[in-house]
Amino acid sequence: MNVILYQHSIQNHMKKTAPYLVYLSPLAFVPLVLLGPLGREQYSLWAGTIGLVLYVLTLLPSMIRRYGLHTGVGKPIIANLLPIRRELGILMFVFAFVHYLGIKILPTVLFGLSLTFPLYQIFGAVALTLTLPMFLTSNTWSTRMLKGAWKKLHRVTYVAGLAIFGHVVLVGISWQAVVIGVVMALELGSLVYAHFKK
Numbered sequence: 001m002n003v004i005l006y007q008h009s010i011q012n013h014m015k016k017t018a019p020y021l022v023y024l025s026p027l028a029f030v031p032l033v034l035l036g037p038l039g040r041e042q043y044s045l046w047a048g049t050i051g052l053v054l055y056v057l058t059l060l061p062s063m064i065r066r067y068g069l070h071t072g073v074g075k076p077i078i079a080n081l082l083p084i085r086r087e088l089g090i091l092m093f094v095f096a097f098v099h100y101l102g103i104k105i106l107p108t109v110l111f112g113l114s115l116t117f118p119l120y121q122i123f124g125a126v127a128l129t130l131t132l133p134m135f136l137t138s139n140t141w142s143t144r145m146l147k148g149a150w151k152k153l154h155r156v157t158y159v160a161g162l163a164i165f166g167h168v169v170l171v172g173i174s175w176q177a178v179v180i181g182v183v184m185a186l187e188l189g190s191l192v193y194a195h196f197k198k
């Protein structure tokens with residue numbers, strides 16, 4: 001009983017806090033202005049990692065449901081993440097954009113670097129571009145206006161995930177690459193599983 005009450009209180013807390021985090025999210029750009037070049041680079045790399053983790057969190061509720069784990073081990077994860085999924089998606093884009101500004105745009109502009117397009121950055125740019133429509137439509141008004149099309153549009157997320165995987169794996173083998181690799185394999189597996197279970 002106590003566990004259930006505790007669970008409900010965390011859930012309510014997250015639901016209430018998430019919109020404020022979205023309103024405060026422009027603050028994530030401030031360190032880009034305040035930090036020196038080294039600090040900015042470190043911060044931007046962290047922003048990329050935060051973006052990746054937030055992206056993974058947006059996928060978990062549906063994935064857990066497709067595997068049929070929503071009544072068992074997956075129940076608390078769904079209960080906490082599903083109500084704030086839109087906010088997580090918005091925050092994901094904000095951090096990914098901070099990452100892009102801090103690691104590519106600002107150094108190029110401030111130090112007059114010539115523009116280069118290595119493959120891993122092309123993957124990153126594809127991921128960022130594909131998450132833009134989702135960022136723009138993750139509000140109540142768009143959900144109502146787009147109706148069924150909203151779900152279809154948000155399916156683009158899977159392609160964005162593959163692009164993030166390509167981006168991070170080409171940067172190097174890291175824990176981030178392992179996390180996104182495993183999650184995307186499970187995500188695609190869940191889609192195949194759900195298709196054949198019908």
Ligand code: HEM
Pocket residue numbers: 045046048049051052096099100103104121122124125126127128131164167168171174176
């Ligand atoms: C959804 C979009 C993106 C996500 C989630 C993302 C995520 C990441 C992550 C997790 C890392 C590794 C961080 C670390 O090693 O600490 C990284 C590295 C990097 N990303 Fe991104 N990224 C995205 C888009 C972009 C874009 C659009 C660009 C530039 C065109 C870019 C440029 C870089 C660079 C330059 C690095 C560092 C490479 C190195 O260490 O040599 N990223 N990104």
